[in-house]
Amino acid sequence: MDKLIIAIDGQASTGKSTQAKKIADYLGFNYRDSGAYYRAITLYLLNSNVKHNLKISQEILNQISIKQDYNEGHFRIFLNDNDVTNKIRGHKVSLSVSNYAKKPEIRKFVFDQLRNSAESNSLVVDGRDIGTVVFPDADYKFFLIAEPRIRAERRHKQIDDDSVKVDIIEEEIKIRDKTDSTREIAPLRKADDAFKIDVSDLTINEVFNKILQKIKSD
Numbered sequence: 001m002d003k004l005i006i007a008i009d010g011q012a013s014t015g016k017s018t019q020a021k022k023i024a025d026y027l028g029f030n031y032r033d034s035g036a037y038y039r040a041i042t043l044y045l046l047n048s049n050v051k052h053n054l055k056i057s058q059e060i061l062n063q064i065s066i067k068q069d070y071n072e073g074h075f076r077i078f079l080n081d082n083d084v085t086n087k088i089r090g091h092k093v094s095l096s097v098s099n100y101a102k103k104p105e106i107r108k109f110v111f112d113q114l115r116n117s118a119e120s121n122s123l124v125v126d127g128r129d130i131g132t133v134v135f136p137d138a139d140y141k142f143f144l145i146a147e148p149r150i151r152a153e154r155r156h157k158q159i160d161d162d163s164v165k166v167d168i169i170e171e172e173i174k175i176r177d178k179t180d181s182t183r184e185i186a187p188l189r190k191a192d193d194a195f196k197i198d199v200s201d202l203t204i205n206e207v208f209n210k211i212l213q214k215i216k217s218d
């Protein structure tokens with residue numbers, strides 16, 4: 001059987017990874033979280049004091065090895081063999097990731113990782129540019145959007161830390177949307193052939209059913 005690719009793109013905190021994992025489980029596909037690659041690279045570069053306004057040399061990129069593992073509903077990511085699954089979700093990485101993700105040398109690194117993964121697996125991949133740049137010929141493409149306030153409230157619940165205010169998260173989400181959609185390379189935008197879903201008023205299962213319906217009806 002030919003390998004199939006399902007691309008789930010969209011704005012920050014719209015539940016792309018939740019949906020991508022559910023679909024991967026349902027169809028028995030593997031799952032790749034493209035944002036997690038950018039986050040792990042960001043973590044490495046922040047820890048190594050490599051600023052985002054400088055070109056990242058090939059020598060530095062060669063020091064980075066990232067592996068993703070998705071098994072029975074559990075996603076883990078390893079940076080140079082260390083499990084950084086939780087660390088990459090921290091506030092510091094979230095604040096900087098879009099600045100590093102703008103850089104062509106970093107985008108190429110992630111692009112290569114994703115394309116390699118697709119050689120041996122049918123994949124569900126979530127991100128910003130999966131249906132437009134990484135897999136423009138993906139078999140199915142979805143694009144999730146939602147009101148910033150609703151996304152901030154959902155993220156606030158998820159991080160479960162009352163010292164971080166919803167207003168601040170909302171502001172950060174808006175800034176990240178802006179950086180992601182206005183950058184020169186691979187900006188966040190809906191592919192012409194992607195199916196758009198506004199998840200503002202939908203539950204996780206409602207979104208999942210919409211996605212499945214679309215896949216089954218095509």
Ligand code: CDP
Pocket residue numbers: 011012013014016034035036038039097098099101102126127128129130176180
């Ligand atoms: O979970 P959330 O949607 O907030 O973010 P993420 O998927 O973990 O991605 C983190 C950041 O990585 C995004 O804000 C983008 O700046 C960048 N990213 C990207 O540029 N291209 C992708 N395909 C995925 C993520």
